[in-house]
Amino acid sequence: MDIMSNLALGFSIALSPYTLMLAVIGCFLGTIIGALPGLGPSNGVAILIPLTFSLGLDATSALVLMTAVYYGAMYGGRISSILLNIPGDEPALMTTLDGYPMAKAGRAGDALVLSGVASFVGAFLATIGLMLLAPMLARVAFLFGPAEYFALYLLAFCTLGGMASNNQAKAALASCLGLAIAMIGVDNNSGMPRLTGGSLHLMDGVDFLVAIVGLFAVAEVFFFIESHGKSSSLGVKLEKVVIPWKDIFACKWTMLRASGVGFIAGILPGAGASLGSFLAYMSEKSIAGEKGGFGTGVPRGVTAPEAGNNAAAGGALVPMLTLGVPGSGTTAVLLALLMTLNITPGPTLFTERPEVVWGLIASLLIANFVLLLMNVPMVKIFVKVLSVPPWVLLPGVTMISFVGIYSLSGSYFDLLLMIGFGMLGYVLRKLDIPTVPVILGILLGGHMEDALRRAMVLSGGDAKYLFSSNIAIGLWIAAIAGFVAPMFLRNILKKPPAVTD
């Protein structure tokens, strides 16, 4: 069997002591990053990327470390959701709904263990799905020409824009901002510099890592300065941790269903883990009905979003690896990492660099078991981390951001640019404009434009070429539906308000 021999190759790489060590370190750092409020997976990965260059890691090791951080952050996000009622990261938002009431009712330990197990189930099933589905999706890529790619990028913008904010106009504005920034640099189709102001520093365009670290990490620092570095405190005491076998068993179908929903949401380009946990929670809530008691601290309300967001994390890797299109904000950052490592994710990645892909899959499986161990018996360690005062934490984050970006390019210009992006991020968040579409615009805008320009060259300027295949037409319909549907769905579904007390 192909998959078995490939997996054997993967494990032979992933089980080397060095790679294994990286996976464990990544899991640990990731869980901390996830647990710290504000530091989500995308900024966590973005902050740590420059370290992989400084350490001189090869492509496989860098990818193993970063995806371990990614999975780890997905696990860790639940900890502060449950204990503090502050989501550790965006996807963990839904976990606050039942996790915090459960903790207040004196079952904090149960909630942490349950959500840890749910995370494991979701991530494990998603990794299996990635293993089985990714090679199939890879073969589809020969069907994707410029017209199809253009429609695909459009779909990513529309679905993400529709989900990341409550306000379509703001999401669209953020996307356009990103697209405008993506315009800077040498135009691929004429070789002419655009919007560079004659500066050689801008000839290659704006490095997305500079933008990501600026918009997420530096902006975060500004927010902490504004709030005078108020220290976080534990809202709920955690006594002893026992494994609630009865609840785990009772939630098995919830976990399986939520994993399925999350995985599919993850595969959709641009949807990501937040959508995965949202959909998983909403579908379980509607299955349970009124007497399910969702929102009052029931085990199923904790397991559904956690299985959902971790499965989505795995699902999001499928389009990133096989098509080079990220399925979530964090995979967008990972895509940037891959491209910087001179690996072009795409249909040929599985045949050209099997050691990278299968090494990654094997280490995801390993990381998952490590995370289960870390997050169930050792959960108390991470709870302690939450008591690190931000005035100690944030300067560290700032330092790493500056050193990291400087070591990447050796140019002070990029540092200034990063601070500029930090200020932009601060202003955008003040205005309640989501920053993820900005990143997506910078990252994908160039590709989207290139695809359109290529399509125009091939067709001699005929716009009908964009709708010339069934795949392209299908993607156009999905894109339009993805943008329009949330406007109507929002009224029907009514996102439950966050618990405030």
Next chain:
Amino acid sequence: MKNRLIQTLCAGAMLAATLPSTVSAAECIAPANPGGGWDFTCRQIGKIMFDIGAVDKPIQVTNMAGAGGGLAYGHVVNERADDADLIVAASSATSTRLAQNAYAGMTADQVRFVGAIGADPGVVVVAADSPFESLGDLVEAMKADPASVAIAGGSAVGGFDHLKPLMILQRAGFTDITKVKYIGVDGGADAITQTVGGFTQVMSGDMSEVVGFLKAGDIKVLAVLTEDRVPGFDDIPTAKEQGFDVVAVNWRGLYVPKGISDDQFASWADKLQQVADSDEWKQAMADNGLAPFTKVGDDFQNYVNGLVAEINQMSKDIGVIQ
């Protein structure tokens, strides 16, 4: 626990800060991020020079990415013009961009090209089921109807992959080269995917980019753009033997600052020749799909001058520059 976290953060930052240490030895600037062709050139040549004893201290590699090599070029021209301990990685892309005035007014005579020791041969590729069986078939079809054939390549419009088929068409007497459809995609693999998928008919690229697909049986290589057939690929004909006198390879080499003495220039040329003759370099070339291509010293400077003039003229013809 607080302390442990802070330690982790600090240790990481310290590592990042101290690694680019300053050793007073020769320096090789790779004008791109780690992992690409220029980075490979610096690291391999630098390592082999030290291993075979051509230099006493390991050569320090600095990555200076930006403006397709323009930042590093400006740095050398403006700030390091008489630094004899500096070498800079270069390739066909360097000469192409200089010819197209893409380095903000800087010209090829502001540095000295010291030599090239290896090259990635240019290739013209079609899908395995393509009706084109030879370069002649393709050229005839394009002369008859330029719009019927679209070419994909891994470099931007006006880049080297675009110029290669144009050179062939020019030799064949086809002058209306602005009619040729070319799309620049993200690298050779992507260009092949587009060609195998039938969205474009021809792929223009480098040998190293197509080897995997050739082995998989997805593509036919119509011609390789070298003087002689490439060892290991002896059944692929050259363009020259098919009647199109085009030699276009993506050479890997070095330039040095303009202001160094002739003796210092000759010394670097000699060191580069030693690397070219070493077994280590032959192994490195084999591992990375490079063909032998050794030109050092004044010989190479003349080659680059000729290349720049030719590409400059062609870029004017297709309208990439005025």
